[in-house]
Amino acid sequence: MKNMIMRSIQNKEKIEMIYLSEDNQATQRIIRVLKINNEMIIAYCYTRRTIRTFKLENILSIGSVRKRMGA
Template sequence: MKNMIIRSIQKKEKIEMIYLSNDNQVSQRVIRVLKINDEMIMAYCYTKRTIRTFKLENILSVGSVRKRMGA
């Protein structure tokens, strides 16, 4: 997981993240990671259209952004 987050910083790639908020709400976000430290990441959140911080311990999963297939 951490490798994908670091790659997002290095290559300026978007990733999908499943996140558990402090009030136990699960959300799926598309982000581009800007900074990382031992406890948190700072990322541009395309879902909320702003820069947000996320606790590493609350990230449930990360993955490549899946391409949507049109009709």
């Protein structure tokens, strides 16, 4: 997971993330990571269209953005 986060920072790549919010709601987001530390990442969230902070412990999965058919 950390390798993909670091690659997002270095290459300015979008990644897809499943995240567990404070109220235990799982959300799927497309982000571009700007910074990382031991506890959280700061990323531009394309879903919310703003910079957001995400706790590393609440990230359920991270992967490459999948291309949509016809796009």
